[in-house]
Amino acid sequence: MRARPYHHGDLRAALLSLAEQTLRERGPAELSLRELAREAGVSPAAPSRHFKTKQALLDALALEGFQRLTTALDASLERAGEAFGDRLSGLARTYLDFAITNTALLDLMYGRKHDPDATAELVAATHRLKNLATDLIESGQRGGQVRPGPVERQAVPLMVALQGLTALALTGGFTQEQLDQGVDETIAFILRGYAP
Amino acid sequence: MRARPYHHGDLRAALLSLAEQTLRERGPAELSLRELAREAGVSPAAPSRHFKTKQALLDALALEGFQRLTTALDASLERAGEAFGDRLSGLARTYLDFAITNTALLDLMYGRKHDPDATAELVAATHRLKNLATDLIESGQRGGQVRPGPVERQAVPLMVALQGLTALALTGGFTQEQLDQGVDETIAFILRGYAP
DNA sequence: CTACATTGTTATCACCGCTTACATTCGAGT
DNA sequence: ACTCGAATGTAAGCGGTGATAACAATGTAG
Numbered sequence A, B: 001m002r003a004r005p006y007h008h009g010d011l012r013a014a015l016l017s018l019a020e021q022t023l024r025e026r027g028p029a030e031l032s033l034r035e036l037a038r039e040a041g042v043s044p045a046a047p048s049r050h051f052k053t054k055q056a057l058l059d060a061l062a063l064e065g066f067q068r069l070t071t072a073l074d075a076s077l078e079r080a081g082e083a084f085g086d087r088l089s090g091l092a093r094t095y096l097d098f099a100i101t102n103t104a105l106l107d108l109m110y111g112r113k114h115d116p117d118a119t120a121e122l123v124a125a126t127h128r129l130k131n132l133a134t135d136l137i138e139s140g141q142r143g144g145q146v147r148p149g150p151v152e153r154q155a156v157p158l159m160v161a162l163q164g165l166t167a168l169a170l171t172g173g174f175t176q177e178q179l180d181q182g183v184d185e186t187i188a189f190i191l192r193g194y195a196p
Numbered sequence C: 001c002t003a004c005a006t007t008g009t010t011a012t013c014a015c016c017g018c019t020t021a022c023a024t025t026c027g028a029g030t
Numbered sequence D: 001a002c003t004c005g006a007a008t009g010t011a012a013g014c015g016g017t018g019a020t021a022a023c024a025a026t027g028t029a030g
Helices: A011-026 A033-040 A054-079 A084-101 A103-113 A120-143 A151-171 A176-194 B011-026 B033-040 B054-079 B084-101 B103-113 B120-143 B151-171 B176-194
Strands: none
Touching: A011 A033, A011 A054, A011 A103, A054 A084, A054 A103, A054 A120, A084 A103, A084 A120, A084 A151, A084 A176, A103 A120, A103 A151, A103 B151, A120 A151, A151 A176, A151 B103, A151 B151, A151 B176, A176 B151, A176 B176, B011 B033, B011 B054, B011 B103, B054 B084, B054 B103, B054 B120, B084 B103, B084 B120, B084 B151, B084 B176, B103 B120, B103 B151, B120 B151, B151 B176
16 A cells, blocks of 8 residues: 655645635635645645745636636627627626636635736736727627727726626625626616617 | 833724724735734733734724725715715715725725624624615605616616726726726716616 | 756744733722 | 722733745656
């Protein structure tokens, strides 16, 4: 019977996975490198080979989150038809769904984002997200469902709505039903606001 | 020359004030009870007389934040005239201003809010905030500037917009000018959406 | 097969939040 | 004015944390 091998195999991935689980189940405050090491069955100093600091681990986790989110949003747009309303509604619901099922991760993502010394990769990831919104608005303008005007400005209400919906969903103390209604209401509201 | 007196005088207030300063300048992660005690010129265990745990300190800070915010919002409504647009615009700008000048504090406020074991006082404070929004919408309906419908639903887009605006303002990477334009745009957008 | 890079371990540091037992001061009731 | 309990502060110590440095085992390229 082989004892536990000296080398873990894929400690980096294991740490990220365990970290996300802990984040999800017990919140960011409870996340300890030493505990992750224990759970992974390695010594307390081992994680430092893969993540120089705790912050580096969190950054990697946030980056992974951004990747998963943009993937989901891309897929949603892929699924949707041509109609602007459908695309917008699908985007909003996908975003909201991600927010609800990955609350702590999303918090981490946005929390890290406005830290002055965030990774360049992280900043890039957020830009990609922003582009998704402006692209949608722009195509809506081409199709005539969105009033003309500078995209940079026109896209703001959409991003506001997305951020706001998730914020409410996460902190609001709403029932699931209220929430669904609120989403419907808000999407209708947005479309009305964008109408030419 | 008297040595430092055995009793601090108002340690509780001093701790809260120092804590807010630290929160503002160095973020929530850097906040340590021991350090606060050092800065207040008191032994490491002294704070525990006023705040049993670190979380209790943070809760007190968050509560203070809610009080200051609702005060500011009340004042804004007081200042504004009767016109629905003005009231809404004033409310939004006041909220946003608070968010920008008290970023970390607001984060703390909302972060604590959806924690299962939050103080009853905290929950009450957030409800007061929610009422402010529904009241505004309701009065808008009475005045005929807001389409009729259940207030509970109609108020959602407003709260969404407030939350979303602050979220964007804090994490967005916008210039001040872009932000001002975005606020204008969003407020116009909201009014259009609420129009009967 | 050897030399080097990678990955893990051990040991140690300084710091943290929290608790317990003890010291000082304040203030209310006589 | 005195006393005595409540409030407030101190000292010491526990277990936990993130980080680092020195050392050991393993993988791998030449």
